[in-house]
Amino acid sequence: MSTNPEFLEVNPLFARPGEATLAPRYTLGDTMMGPDTAFQIIHDEIKLDGISRLNLATFVSTWMDDxxxxxxxxxxxxxxxxxxxxxxxxxxxxxxxxxxxxxxxxxxxxxxxxxxxxxxxxxxxxxxxxxxxxxxxxxxxxxxxxxxxxxxxxxxxxxxxxxxxxxxxxxxxxxxxxxxxxxxxxxxxxxxxxxxxxxxxxxxxxxxxxxxxxxxxxxxxxxxxxxxxxxxxxxxxxxxxxxxxxxxxxxxxxxxxxxxxxxxxxxxxxxxxxxxxxxxxxxxxxxxxxxxxxxxxxxxxxxxxxxxxxxxxxxxxxxxxxxxxxLRLGFEGYRLVQQASQDVAMYLSKGIAEHGAFTLVSDGSDIPVFAWRLAEGHTDKWNLFHLSDRLRARGWLVPAYPMPDDLSDRIVQRIVVRNGLSLDLASRLLTAISEETAYLDRLDGPMPVEEHQPGFTH
Structure with a gap:
């Protein structure tokens, strides 16, 4: 196995003879590569990305119809x-x-x-x-x-x-x-x-x-x-x-x-x-x-x-x-789609508000986006960056970040609901948040606070 960071060692079709190769990362290769091989290299690498439907950090559309x-x-x-x-x-x-x-x-x-x-x-x-x-x-x-x-x-x-x-x-x-x-x-x-x-x-x-x-x-x-x-x-x-x-x-x-x-x-x-x-x-x-x-x-x-x-x-x-x-949606179609997103946002924000560990900053009644912070005095063992990390390990991207300027000492967490996040998936998310919060609350000592960066997507 090569340890050279300039190259990526791949066997893109897994066991096919003659396909094992070193793909350059930062320089143009000297020779051509088969299209299937090039495709498979990139196809496999992007599997390491997050699942776009579970990315609740981004406002950007992740689903359109066939x-x-x-x-x-x-x-x-x-x-x-x-x-x-x-x-x-x-x-x-x-x-x-x-x-x-x-x-x-x-x-x-x-x-x-x-x-x-x-x-x-x-x-x-x-x-x-x-x-x-x-x-x-x-x-x-x-x-x-x-x-x-x-x-x-x-x-x-x-x-x-x-x-x-x-x-x-x-x-x-x-x-x-x-x-x-x-x-x-x-x-x-x-x-x-x-x-x-x-x-x-x-x-x-x-x-x-x-x-x-x-x-x-x-x-x-x-x-x-x-x-x-x-x-x-x-x-x-x-x-x-x-x-x-x-x-x-x-x-x-x-x-x-x-x-x-x-x-x-x-x-x-x-x-x-x-x-x-x-x-x-x-x-x-x-x-x-x-x-x-x-x-x-x-x-x-x-x-x-x-x-x-x-x-x-x-x-x-x-x-x-x-x-x-x-053409496809018209006014009524857009209203139904946006209302469905807002219904999910309100369902999620209600679940967060009822949890006890959190205080809502907004509830999703404007755009289908809401934020919350830790309830005053709830814990000194962990913060919302830790919860964000725990949720990421389960596939959910739910960012935590500081508010701007005069409120910069306040950390909040935010969910963006887009077309494609169903009530069923939302209920799974609430379960994940509840389970990970319970895990963090059971800690005997405080979590480390170094190296945390806002997971913030516009």
Missing amino acids: QARRLYTESFDKNMIDKDEYPQTAAIEDYCWHIIADLWHAPEPRTTIGTSTIGSSEACMLGGLAFKRRWQQARRAAGLSTEKPNLVMSSAVQVCWEKFCNYWDVEMRLVPVTDEHPCLDGHDLADYVDENTIGVVAIMGVTYTGIYEPVQEIAAALDEIQTRTGLDVPIHVDAASGGMIAPFLQPDLVWDFRLERVHSISTSAHKYGLVYPGLGWVVWRSPDLLPEDLIFRVSYLGGDMPTLALNFSRPGAQVLLQYYLF
Whole structure:
């Protein structure tokens, strides 16, 4: 047996003569390898991955039906940016974001503008760029400096906003979450907003807890600031998860383009849009809110199509999968799927709340995501990182991690319920949590605390 870490010793078809080989890990091999051999090497290695259906850390879809898989294999070679070569795929992209604009109550959904993206992170980047460019244009027109723009958001914001501010030289102004204000709710917003504020980010489905930030209250606070100071600050709603939940499960909640101050909204299609990764969407309330100089125009079918993206070549297959789901499910189908996920989340959170060792931080009544912490005084022998490790050994990926900033000494554990987690599987999970908690409670001494890392997936 080779002990050289640069090579992987394999016998991929187990006992077939002549197939034992050393496969290089970090350099290109000198000779060709049979396709069956190459396939078997990788096929065997990925068996060491976790089971995706039991991954309750990720928001990303892990299941689609057989028809969707067939459509995927028929279209994974389509390049979304090549609208002249694939005009019907381009047209279907157009259908999708118009459907989403209508779902989010755009005043004129057929005449507004939007685009598909590689996940909601790119969509957030585009929303942030539109804010910065509009602010710069307004400042130049008024003969004012365009230095030191800032963007205001909760300290519980997703990391893509940190990247945006870093990459595009924007000051990141974080409003800390506290016990009294567990999310951005408009409280003390005037302390963070000034003439250099390009916008405020509101989150529909906070990554840490799954709760909605009250966009209507944030808008009201900005209305009051404008009345006092004249500052007109727009909102981008980061609805990576909630954008495809709220329209179906909380239709009366006002968070979207019904609020005039909301200029743009982004969502992740590969989360509760139910599509395989990676696809996102961003839509603007009206075309004038997206600066024209951010748009590139290409012709197709003798017409004109606007394009905007940070990526150029990108897959078109997921766009087709999104339209497949819009056709397949319709409004009622999406409502039923999302309601089923929320029912499972509420079932699980109720079981956690009744256990006695835990205190709920959220219950899954916004998006189907909830979090909990150890009950005060329950134990000094173990923490939630230890429980996460015990559950991982049984195949369940249930992350534990610290809350941000002012609550960083608080460790919570979180479950994301997606399409594919049945009530039966959920009951097995509750049993596993109960059994592993009982095991930890029986320990004679404390578990080690060194080397624990947050098992946290956005």
